[in-house]
Amino acid sequence: MIDETPLLSVDAAGHRYGDRFGCRDVSFDLWPGEVLAVVGESGSGKSTLLGMLSQRLSADEGRISYLTTSENGPEGAQDTVHALLDLATLSEREVRRLWRTEWGFVHQNAADGLRMHVSAGGNVGEPLMANGWRHYGSIRAEAEAWLGRVEIPAERIDDSPSTFSGGMRQRVQIARNLVFGPRLVFMDEPTSGLDVSVQARLLDLIRSLVTELGLAVVIVTHDLAVARLISHRTLVMKDGAVVESGLTDRVLDDPQAAYTQLLVSSILQG
Amino acid sequence: MSLSTSPRIVYNEGYLDEQTKRVVRRALLKGIAIPGFQVPFASREVPMPRGWGTGGVQVTASIIGDEDTLKVIDQGADDTTNAVSIRQFFERVAGTASTTRTDEATIIQTRHRIPETPLGEQQIIVYQVPIPEPLRFLEPRETETRRMHALEEYGLMYVKLYEDIARYGHIAKTYDYPVLVHGRYVMAPSPTPSFDNPKMHQNPALQLFGAGREKRIYAVPPYTDVVSLGFDDFPFEPQTFEQSCEICGSRGVYLDEVITDDSGGAMFVCSDTDHCERTAATAQLDQDAEHHDTEMNA
């Protein structure tokens, strides 16, 4: 039964800015291991949607449910309890617990998602320390391992991200967001502003981590190539509404909506 | 109209009006009920500028009475300008007796040190606090630090300790070293040296903290657990001194380094002047007694 329940379930959700809806009537389900791309241009409502899903903005209509895991029992591992939460009912404490244990958020601008004056190791170690890790050696070893996984040279562990390139900063951000083993990761244009080769490398890394860790990901992007490379399913948004959704290759190869056809045909061909 | 008599200025007992004292006492009661929790209070103007101990003064003013005996120290010394002026201030407005002897005081107001002499159950120590928020330099937003305390999210504090160890090989903070009070709130003990932190743990005296400029009061009730933060493999270690005091010979006390000449010569002496005087006096008495005995037996 648990396999049948989606990890994240969005039902006709929308967020209002005063009189105007930033996004409206959005519905989809997401299962572990799936990457969902939300594609649209500026003003499409994709960032509003991401904000609403991640609880930074309220869901003014509709409902968003999340299947949380808490481990009970003295040994921890075997007694896993799943509970379906209506996110609107959560207290701030519960939301913050989700952010520490089950959710990650990769910002477009790494400086928003990192402490720029703290070392790379400290940035990656912080979620562990927030979750009660109290052994310096273990924290450092785990941070080192994760920096290695995102291909940051080990000798940079004590350097602050302000000395890193944009691509490296994003990789530190990814490590920081994965170190505590989340199940759902939100990404807001994680590769925009980066050089093309850097983008490719970063997307490749994200893709392999998603497969390896069985993560569910919601990634907002304006770049269809990013959606194609990394996502299984795509939502296309325009003016706050979802105009098309489905398998990514179907949406991009056989677009049905006029707007999607326009987007696809607008991709610059080299 | 003759102005033969100069106008008399009358102060309320303790300088502050009674309503203000009630405000402060309520804040103190709340602080005692929630050890280590920073209670906001309506900090008043007192006749010294902010940054000179106004928080400590307001706390003392609200608890002092004519049966109290007040000791005031600044960096351990009774005779520095600020300690003297605060003591004289209370002598004037509260009519209390004052003392330099730790064991004779009922209230001890202090800036940046805890006396060497152990305190007792009938004593209150009032700390002057500049920045009450232990997380302030890591997280500048008050909104965020309040949430962190409320939700017991202290990971950031450990990030700071981690950074010290990564950079220096050990935790570098030697004063205002953060502590966990009663297993719940992380607290700034005020800029006392980390050497003094162990004294706060399970202390029989009532410990009160006042930050006037920041408008916060907090407290540690008697016999409360106060544990300095650290990692399992890098636990808190207070400073130690190899030297002993050159005046009284005490070991295991906090020492000040006093530069004695222009070529950098220095001597180490007790920071706690009362302790130093009494130890030296006792040593002298012992010496005199020995000398006397020797003479008697000669």
Add this chain to the structure above:
Amino acid sequence: MIHNESHDLPTDAVLSVIDVAKTFTLHLQESQRLPVLRGLTFDVARGTCVVLGGESGAGKSTVMKMIYGSYGTDSGRILLSHHSEVLDLAAAQPRQVLAARRDTVGYVSQFLRAVPRVPALDVVAEPLVERGVDRPEARDRAGALLARLSIPERLWKLPPATFSGGEQQRVNVARGFIIDRPLLLLDEPTASLDARNRAVVIDLIRESLGRGSGMLAIFHDADVREAVADAVVDVQAFTPAREEVAA
């Protein structure tokens, strides 16, 4: 939702296409409608290779893509024997199509869409690793298949994006045939290959058919077609009259 459609899927068929229609609507060209297929109906039986025939542009690739899920279907059903159930790919949820692609339907085209930075050997070994085979053993089997397709060993550790068209196609073929899937879709798998390698592909097809896989294929090369086709479906028989209807 998986319908219980077993009565429409013949017992020996792995795939049954029933009355499928497809029309492209080009919104950017004043909503011009291009009907491509109507009433498309055929089966693929296990262990057989069905070839799609017809002129270029008749819609053969469209048929493949509809079955694989890259194109939508306007009406009709595409029944697939998936695990022990019958799945209608035309109506399936994206999640179900992904599951079908993972376990049941393979796709070999002349264009390799490979994950960047992964060595050719691992691209080919991946389907085995996903099924729990030890990576060293998976790599051995992948290497054997690449060798059979004349990909020199020095290329095995390089990412195929830098290979020639023919080399990429052979990596594609290797990846498609490394495991047996109940249904394999082959879209011009020999287009850039020489006679020797075409013969290898024919062998691979026959071996896989012998083990019970069903195949649907588009072959440009007559000799390959003649060597393996068990049936031909002429797609042009299902082309509707071209009408241009303005929106």
